[in-house]
Structure formats: C-alpha cells, structure tokens
Amino acid sequence: MSGLRVAVIEDSVLLREGLVLLLQELGHTVVAAWGDAAALGDGSSLEADVLVTDVRLPPDFRDEGLVAAKKLRRDRPEIAVLVLSQYVEGVYARELLASGEGRVGYLLKDRITSVDDLDDAITRVVDGGTVLDPKVVAQLFAAQRDPLEALTAREREVLVLMAEGQSNSAIAERLFVGTGAVEKHVRSIFGKLGLEESSAENRRVRAVITWLQRS
Structure with a gap:
C-alpha cells in the first residue's frame, strides 16, 4: 500500500x-x-x-x-x-x-x-x-505464567513485607540484612515481575498488587 x-x-x-x-x-x-x-x-x-x-x-x-x-x-x-x-x-x-x-x-x-x-x-x-x-x-x-514462581524464598519474604507497607530500611531491620541487600532484592522482584519503570505507576505498588492478587 x-x-x-x-x-x-x-x-x-x-x-x-x-x-x-x-x-x-x-x-x-x-x-x-x-x-x-x-x-x-x-x-x-x-x-x-x-x-x-x-x-x-x-x-x-x-x-x-x-x-x-x-x-x-x-x-x-x-x-x-x-x-x-x-x-x-x-x-x-x-x-x-x-x-x-x-x-x-x-x-x-x-x-x-x-x-x-x-x-x-x-x-x-x-x-x-x-x-x-x-x-x-x-x-x-x-x-502468562505466574511470575511469583520465579521469586526466591528471600524475595518472597521481602515482597510480603513490602505488602505490609514496610520501607526498605524497615525490611532490612526485620530480616537482619543491610539496606543494600534489600534494594537488590527489590530490583530483582521488579525484574522478575516484568515491572519496567513507568512515570504513570509506582512499581512498588504494582508489585504488591501482583502479590495480593495471587496469594
């Protein structure tokens, strides 16, 4: 054409x-x-x-x-x-x-x-x-596969605490790890859930919604 x-x-x-x-x-x-x-x-x-x-x-x-x-x-x-x-x-x-x-x-x-x-x-x-x-x-x-299946046990722990509204520093205290380690887990969670950075939505909120919808 x-x-x-x-x-x-x-x-x-x-x-x-x-x-x-x-x-x-x-x-x-x-x-x-x-x-x-x-x-x-x-x-x-x-x-x-x-x-x-x-x-x-x-x-x-x-x-x-x-x-x-x-x-x-x-x-x-x-x-x-x-x-x-x-x-x-x-x-x-x-x-x-x-x-x-x-x-x-x-x-x-x-x-x-x-x-x-x-x-x-x-x-x-x-x-x-x-x-x-x-x-x-x-x-x-x-x-189309459940993206939560790709998360490690530690990443699931971090996501559960995110769902509770905990900040990265608070999660670090709860899990007795450094804040840097938590940030690394959070980035990995975003990647495995396919949550690219967007100006329209908060990835942290979207990750929590994904968890709540499948838990």
Whole structure:
C-alpha cells in the first residue's frame, strides 16, 4: 500500500530524519515528524493513517511514547499505531495490545532488516492487523505464567513485607540484612515481575498488587 499519511515521533534526530526519508522513498507522505510526544498534543488535529513512535521519549525517557499511543488509540481509533523500540518492554506491549482491536504493531528497531519489512508492518497495521516482533511475542507468552514462581524464598519474604507497607530500611531491620541487600532484592522482584519503570505507576505498588492478587 502506498500513499499513506504517516506521523513520526522519534527523539534521535538522525533516526527521525532517516525514517522520514525512508517513508518518502516508499511513497508515503510524512505529515509530521516530532522529537517528543508533547508535540502531538491531544491528537485531535492529526491527519494521519498511522503514527510511528518510540516508547521512551523526552523529557523523562520512560513511557511518554506509549502514553501518547494509548491515548491516540482511545480518542482516534481510526489512526493505526506502530511502536518502534530499542528494547522488549513487555508491560508496555501488553498495555498497548489490551483492547485486542488490532491496528497496532510493536517492533524492535535493530531487528528491522529491510525497508520492505518496515513498509509491510505499516501497511498491515493500517489494514487493521497486528504486527509483533517474535521477541515481544515470546515475552508476552512468558508473562502468562505466574511470575511469583520465579521469586526466591528471600524475595518472597521481602515482597510480603513490602505488602505490609514496610520501607526498605524497615525490611532490612526485620530480616537482619543491610539496606543494600534489600534494594537488590527489590530490583530483582521488579525484574522478575516484568515491572519496567513507568512515570504513570509506582512499581512498588504494582508489585504488591501482583502479590495480593495471587496469594
């Protein structure tokens, strides 16, 4: 499919300009190319068939692109969304796919091996399909298993105390370990539960909710 209207959000100038050139060579029209998600605004004036965006964008490089993409999908469902990320971010992928309505894609930048791959992905999401990198699919399937099973006995102890509202220093006193050891356990818990850092939610709260839902 040629002649699509594409909007791009990418903070790297080189990547953004390179993507614009590639899209134009493919016969598409780039209606906007921004370096941050704030430029999209509420999306009401965007005249595009698809938005291509990174996940981590200025100012905090956390989930600004995802937040913008989810809002656009809610308010302008006729506009498809293709996320291009450097990392496999399972939580973000699940949130983006939660509606199950299609017209969405999540690909890893360094695994797009040809211009045709990019063109095919854009065409498929605009046509109503879903395009996912195999690594993203693998992580989504892995997330279907109970993540608490991966925790060690000590990590479970720490999570229980977190659920009681204990701070890291208080947990250290209860377990007779150093605060640094507790912080290491907490980071490991976040990683095993798939809780990437997000500006929208507190990972500590999300970890506790996961524990309470399964205990």
